Amino acid sequence: MPAAAMAPLLRFTDVRPFVSQVGARYASRILAARRYGDQVRLRVTNPLQDARSWTEAHRLCNGKARSFSAGPVSARALVKPVVADVWAKAESWVVFSDLHLSRRTCDICLQVLQTVHAAAVARKAGVIFLGDFWHSRGALPVELLNMAIMELRVWQCPAIFIPGNHDQVNLEGSVHALQVLEAANPYIKVISNPVEYLGALWLPFRRDHLLIEQAVQQHGQINAIFAHLDIVGAFLNEANQAKDGIEPSVFPQNVPVYTGHYHKPHVVKGSRIEYVGSPYQVSAAECDQPKRFLVLDKQWQKIDEIPVSIGPRHFVITQDENSPSQILEGVRAGDRVRWHLPSSTLEDSVKLELDELQARGVSVDTIFPIVAFKPRIKEAVNLSVFDLFDLYAQSVEMNDNVVRMAKDMLRSLNLPAKLIQRPQVRCELEHVELEGFGVFLTPAKYPLAQRGVRIVSGKNLDSMGADSNGAGKTTLVMAPLWALTGSTDTRPDSVRGLSSAEVVHHAAKRARVRVDGTINGKSFAVERTTGRRASLKFFYDGEDLTCQEMRMTQSRIDEIIDTSVLYRTVFQGQHGGGDLLEASDKEFKEELSKFMAMEVWMAAKEQSSQELRSKKIEVEQFAGALEQLRGQCEQLQKQVDSCMQRSQDWEISRSSKVVSIETELKAAKETLQATNASFATTYLQVSSTMTAWESRMKELEQTLKDGMESWPLSTQNIEFQQERGNVRFEKLLQKHAELSQQVRMVETSFEMKGKALEAFQRNVATSVVCDKCLQPIDAAHSSQSLLQLKSELTTISDQREHVVKELENTELELKKIRKIMEQEKLAREAESAKQKQLQEALKQSSTNILSQLNRLRQHVSSAQMVLNTAVPLVRASNEDSSCTVDEVAEGKSEEFASQERSFLGHILKLKTDVQSRLSIETRIKELEMNYHTVKGERNRYEAEYDVLSSLCTKAGIEYQEKQTLLSSLREEAGWLKEIDIAFGLTGVQSYILEGALADVQEKTAFYLEMLSGGSLGLLLRPTRMTKSSKVTVEAIDKVAVVRLSNGSLENRSLRQLSGGERRRMALALALGYSQFASQRGGIQCNLLVLDEVLQHLDGEGQARVVAMLKGLPQSSVLVVSQAHSLLAGTFDLVDWVIKQRDTATVEVAEASVLRAV
Structure with a gap:
């Protein structure tokens, strides 16, 4: 558009009527305004959020030109009305509180201001605001201030504002950020001090509760009280109640009290004190809280409530919610839903609902649970030693014998009772006195009891380069620790803190700190002095328990109160706040072991x-x-x-021998049985032949007898003569023959006896039966027979010698007679020649007969011997038979020779059979003897x-x-x-460690939830996986859990955390561990010291720390903070440590507390 054709620019005062149509929120965003005829065109932007889209009547106005009907332009100047005419004429009042205007909430707050103004205008009522208009005290952002001024300047109804703690700047509360609002609009009245007005008592916030109590006590006849107060018993939120503040009993029971400060709309139980509450849900902690404006009549009685639903509402859907769809029905665009899901795996129905919510413009945070490690034994650290071991034994199914042995071993240790079960100690620290300690040269006394959340800040007036550093804040709050333990908080370069010499003021000769309080209701005092002469005094329950040595005195103190617990339960130093998060496995376990009776198990x-x-x-x-x-x-x-x-x-071998003998014996018996028939036949043949030969012998003897009888007489005469002549010769010859016969018989008998003796000896040595009669041989009989045989043999030998001598004599005589007879023979030869010839035949025949007869006798005798005798007779028969055979062979008659040979054959066969049979029988007897011997032989190895x-x-x-x-x-x-x-690190100690870690994690999670809004988590695991070998080792693993934008969880190492995230986690762990150590150490203390807890935290993090500190259970929470920090500006009560001229003094915030001290 050409410059000449451009409409002239208008001043803001010229377009005020038009701005009121679109809302004051656009006023500070107008870049230019031009008038085109009866229209004014405004060009606006959003300077607070970098041209971010913002809505007006649910339409985007992102830097675009909008046209409005202008109407007549009239520059109107507002004139301050008369006060009595404006506020006294109001018939009713609309009450709201706790706006908390900030960059984050500016759009919502402007909408609240517009809504409350419209409600008042509609009812022709005034507006009452009960404090905390601004969220951050101190310096205000210019754009926010301009926006608020532009909105409030258009109000046309009376309004009364009182400052809250977020609005005040100085300790007295006289300087606050509502004064500029009063200057912006004459309809706005700001009451800065306690005052009675319009029949009501107006009580702006005061840090000194005594001033409020005095104002209430000094009031006149009033109909109501309007205030911004901490009331004991009031609900900070759905879960926590205020422990500090003013008692409800201070206020009259018949007067309604309307107050701001706590955002939950409610009435304090047992009183008429009603918290108006915030007009919108400031955070998710206020979910499900209905918001409203109160409507009061002229007499300050509540006549109505105006429900309001401004800004995004917060909804929390838990895992056990039965019907989340019913909750989601009333959700609108811009609301915020925090949906806790049981797992990261979404069901189809949940996905559909999530998609639908996002399509409706609802911000949804899906929260998945942090999978925490579950201990195997719950509350392991709370159990006694024996109860804990019983549960451990049950969990590992330990044998009863092992359990008894283990318990006996535990009983035998004779450990102190406090190691078996820690005593419970309630320690109340009342005040501490310092002199010559650190920067406190002159004596200083500081109260420690019933301080609430108290900020301890400092002013260093000695240094041009420092504001509060070095003033002595930490020295003051850590002085009780030094008095009780002899050590200060840890320093960056040493975990032992300052030495005794380092705590003494440079201008003092000694440092002295005394702390007074009660232990389980009994008073105590500990005074520690260091310098040239160090000392430690201990007074308990009216007794002086000081010992001669400081070491012994310290032991007496530790017997009553375990001072080692104080490092973690009470005093959280700025250098030790994150050491637990950074602690190694060994260091963390050493810390845990202090509170888990690990001495017993070690x-x-x-x-x-x-x-x-x-x-x-x-x-x-x-x-x-x-x-x-x-x-x-x-x-x-x-x-x-x-x-x-x-x-x-x-x-x-014996069995083999027995079998062999049995086999051989059986064969011998079978052989013997087989020879029986042949032997019987041969025997019969020999017997019949003997009978025939005996008859033959008789015939021959008769024939010989007949022949001899028929011998002629001549022969008889010759023979008579010869016989007579030869009588003597014959006698001698006969005698010789007899003697020869006797010799032969004796020799034969001698030989036979000798052979019999030898045979008998052999028989006795090798056989147990007689070889003649085949009867068993008795040992005694054998000996007697042997002696008899030897005796007979001797007798025969003597007879032989006698016969031989006699034979020799006979032979000599026979030679003589033979010689005579030879002579006579010659004479007779002639005479008897004829007779001889005649007798020759008869003689020959007689000779033959005699020969046959002799032979027959011999054969019969031999056969009889064969039949009746044993082997020796058979042998003799053999010898005789051989001779007989030879003689027979000389030539006899063929018949006789044939008969003789046949008979001899039978005899030989019979002898052979007898010999064979005797041999077999002998062998059988030998085998039977061997059998019985072998069978009866005893095993020599037995x-x-x-x-x-x-x-x-x-x-x-x-x-x-x-x-x-x-x-x-x-x-x-x-x-x-x-x-x-069981007693080792992987046994009961690991169970205790698991329980302790789970307890610490649970307590840490509580604080981390408040500090991070659920965006951070910390897992404490008793084991971790090694990077190299991928094996599980007994080492504490600290894992950070970060919630992503989609609600899922991601595990990260601590190194991956930012400084602010790490600080929140360290603070949460320190507080959680402090609570754990307090419970497990058996020490409950009224004091908690936190030193510099806001390091690295952004504005949101600091605000969450502030909210968390208000919910801590200790009655005294001393928070060390730098001057002009968020903490010092947020909290109502700030104690100042002022260093000037090298010494420090303390200014306590409450005068009432100072007077009490």
């Missing part, structure tokens, strides 16, 4: 390890002795086995086997007994091993 572990080592040595020694015994048993068993094998071999078996059995029994004892020892060693594991 002592028990040491005892069990010692007993286990002793038992292992005993088992090893016993096992060595048992191994030697086993070797002996094995050696004996080898000997037994070897002996048994030899015995078995011997038995096998005795050795019995001895070895006995030794081996005894050794085996001893080995079994010792093995049983070794098993018992090993079982006891196994029990001790179980107990050693």
Whole structure:
């Protein structure tokens, strides 16, 4: 558009009527305004949010030109009306409170201001505001200030504002940020001090509660009280009630009290004190809270409530919500839903609802649960030693014998009772006195009891380069720690804190700190002095318990109150606040062990390890002795086995011999049985032949007799003569023959007796039966027979010698007679020649007969001997038979020779059969004797086997007994091993550690939820996975959990956290651990000291810390903060440590507290 054609620019005052149509929120965003005829065109933008889209009547006006009907332009100047005419004429009032205007809430707050103004105008009522118009005190952003002024300048109804704590700047509350609003609009009246007005008592916020109490007590006749107050018992939110503030009893029971400060609309129980509440849901903590404006009549009585629903509303859907769809029905665009889902895996129905909500313009935060480690034994740290061990034993299914042994071992330790079950101590610190300590050269006294949340800030007036640093804030709040323990809070370069010399003021000779209070209701005082002469005094329950040595005095203090617990439960230093988060596994476990009675388990572990080592040595020694015994048993068993094998071999050999004998005996008996028939036949043949030959002998004898009788007489005469002549010769010859015969017989008898003796001796040596009669031989009879045979043999020998001598004499005489007879023979030869010839035939015949007769007699005798005698007679018969055969062979008659040969053949056969039969029978007897001998022979290895078996059995029994004892020892060693594991880090200690970590994590999560709004979590796990080997080790693992924009969770290492995230997590862990240490250490203290907790935190983080500090359970929370910080500007009560001229003094915020001290 050409410049000449451009409409002239208008001043803001010229377009005020038009601005009122679109709202004051646009006033500060107008870039230009031009008039085109009867229209004014405004060009606007959003300077607070970088041209971000904003809505007007649900339409985007993002830097676009809008046209409005202008109407006549009239520049109207507002004139301040008469006060009495404006506020006194109001017939009713619309009341609201706690606007908390900030950059984040500017659009909502402007809408609230417009809504409350419209409601007042509609009712022709005034407006009452009860404090906290601004969210941040101190310096205000210019754009916010301009926006508020532009909105409030258009109000045409009377309004009364009182400042709240967020609006005030100085301690007295006289300087506040509502004064500029009063200057912007004459209809707005700001009451800065307690005053009665329009029949009501108006009470702006005051840090000194005594001033409020005095104002209430001094009031006249009033109909109501309007205030901005802390009331004891009021609800800060749905879960917490105020512990500090003014008692409800201070206010009259018949007068309604309308107050701001707490955002939950409610009436304090048992009173007429009503909190108006915030006009919109400032945070998710106010979800489900209905918001409203109160409508009061002229007499200040509540006549109505105006429900309001401005700004985004907060909805929280929990996991156990039965019907979330009913909650989501009333959700509108711009609302915020915090949906807690059971897992990151969404069901289809949930996905559909999420998509629908997002399509409707609803901001949805899906919250998935942080999977926390669950301890195997709940409340393990709260149990006694024996109860805890019982639960552990049940969880690992420990044997009853092991449980009894472990409990006996625990009882034998004789540990102090406080290690078995910590005593409960309630410590109330009342005040501390300092002199010469740190920067406090002159004596200073500081109250510690019933301080509420108290900010301790400082002013260093000695330094041009510092505002509050070095003023002595930390020195003041940490002085009780030094008095009780002798140590200060940790420093960056040392965990031990300052030395004794370093705590003394440079201009003082000594440093002295005294802390007074009560322990379990009994008064105590500890005074520690350091310098040239250090001392420690301890007074308890009216007694002086000071000892001669400081060490002993400190021990007496620690007996009553474990001062080591104070480092974590009471005093949170600025350098130690994050050390737990940074602590290594060893350091963290050492911290936990201070509050888990780990001394008991460590002592028990040491005892069990010692007993286990002793038992292992005993088992090893016993096992060595048992191994030697086993070797002996094995050696004996080898000997037994070897002996048994030899015995078995011997038995096998004997069995083989028995079988062989039985087989041979059976064969011999069968052979003997087989010869019976042949022997019987031969015997019969010999017997019949003997009978025939006996008849033959008789015939021959008769023939010879007949022949001799028929011998002629001449022959008889010759023979008579010869016989007479030869009588003597014959006699001699006969005698010679007889003697020869006797010699032969004696020799034969001698030979036979000798042979019989030899045979008898052989028989006796080799046989048990007589070889003649085939009867068993008796030993006594054998000896008698042997003696008899020897005697007979001697007798025969003597007879032989006598006969031989006699034969020799006879032969000599016979020679003589023979010689005579030879002579006579010659004479007779002639005479008898004829007779001889005649007699020759008869003689020859007689000779033959005699020869046959002799032969027959011999054969019969031989046969009879064969039949009746044994082997010696058979042999003799053999010899005789051989001679007879030879003689027969000389030539006899063929018939006789044939008969003789046949008879001799039968005899030989019979002798052979007899000899064979006797041999077989002898063999049978030998075999039977051998059989009985072999069967009756005793195993020569049995005795050795019995001895070895006995030794081996005894050794085996001893080995079994010792093995049983070794098993018992090993079982006891196994029990001790179980107990050693149970008492170790992986046993009961790990259960305690799990329970402690779970407890710390749970308490930390509570604070971390408040500090991060659920965006951060911390997992404390008793084990972690190694990076290299990927194995689980017993080491505490700290894992940060970050909630992403889609509500899912992501595990991160602590290194990945930002500085602010890390600070929130460290603070939450410090507070959670402080609560854990307080409970487990058995010490409850009224004091909590937090030093510089806002480091690295942004505005939201600082605001969350402020909200969290208000909910802490301690009656005194001292928070060290720098001057002009958010904490110092937010909290109502600030104690100042002022350093000037090298010494520090303390200014306590409350005069009432100063007077009480």
